[in-house]
Amino acid sequence: MLAGHFGVAGIVKAWRPALPMGVLLVASQASDIVFAPLSLAGVEGLEPAAPGLEGYGSLLITAEYSHALASNVLLAVLAGVLVQVLARGRWGRDAGWIVGGTVFSHWVLDLVVHRPDIALLPGNAGGLPLLGLGLWETPAAAAVVEGALVAAGVALYAWRTLRDHLNRGRALLYSAGIALLLVGSFVSDLLG
Numbered sequence: 001m002l003a004g005h006f007g008v009a010g011i012v013k014a015w016r017p018a019l020p021m022g023v024l025l026v027a028s029q030a031s032d033i034v035f036a037p038l039s040l041a042g043v044e045g046l047e048p049a050a051p052g053l054e055g056y057g058s059l060l061i062t063a064e065y066s067h068a069l070a071s072n073v074l075l076a077v078l079a080g081v082l083v084q085v086l087a088r089g090r091w092g093r094d095a096g097w098i099v100g101g102t103v104f105s106h107w108v109l110d111l112v113v114h115r116p117d118i119a120l121l122p123g124n125a126g127g128l129p130l131l132g133l134g135l136w137e138t139p140a141a142a143a144v145v146e147g148a149l150v151a152a153g154v155a156l157y158a159w160r161t162l163r164d165h166l167n168r169g170r171a172l173l174y175s176a177g178i179a180l181l182l183v184g185s186f187v188s189d190l191l192g
Contacts, residue, residue: 010153
């Protein structure tokens with residue numbers, strides 16, 4: 001659901017235009033950014049959910065550190081504090097909360113689409129049950145949800161950008177660029 005997470009960034013940007021889009025895009029993917037080096041190191045990884053299963057939503061994700069609930073709460077708090085300290089109110093008094101919430105939205109969306117492969121504690125400490133509502137088991141429904149997030153992100157970002165920018169040409173260029181990013185990532189998700 002790479003694209004769906006980006007869609008959330010577009011929605012948040014439309015709601016809070018003072019926040020930089022780059023910060024929101026990174027925030028929406030923070031868990032996956034942590035996942036990448038852990039995957040390269042062999043600590044976490046991806047594998048087919050079932051033999052021969054391919055395509056959209058077909059992977060079982062072993063991400064017991066980067067995607068654990070406790071890890072994501074910590075990541076959201078750290079991102080929020082970092083934004084509050086570095087931005088010093090330039091993006092609004094509650095910018096840290098908004099960015100932290102965007103970070104945590106990744107976990108919430110993953111909970112909806114993932115099969116039960118999300119740990120509560122890092123490393124699945126305590127052997128607690130894994131979470132995931134499994135929307136990926138119905139790829140068409142998952143694609144509709146993700147597509148709706150992308151469409152909302154593109155539409156709201158474009159609306160806000162065109163409404164607020166005095167330079168319409170630049171606003172159209174920004175909107176087209178974000179639309180290409182979000183739609184391109186959605187197509188990439190669908191193609192697996």
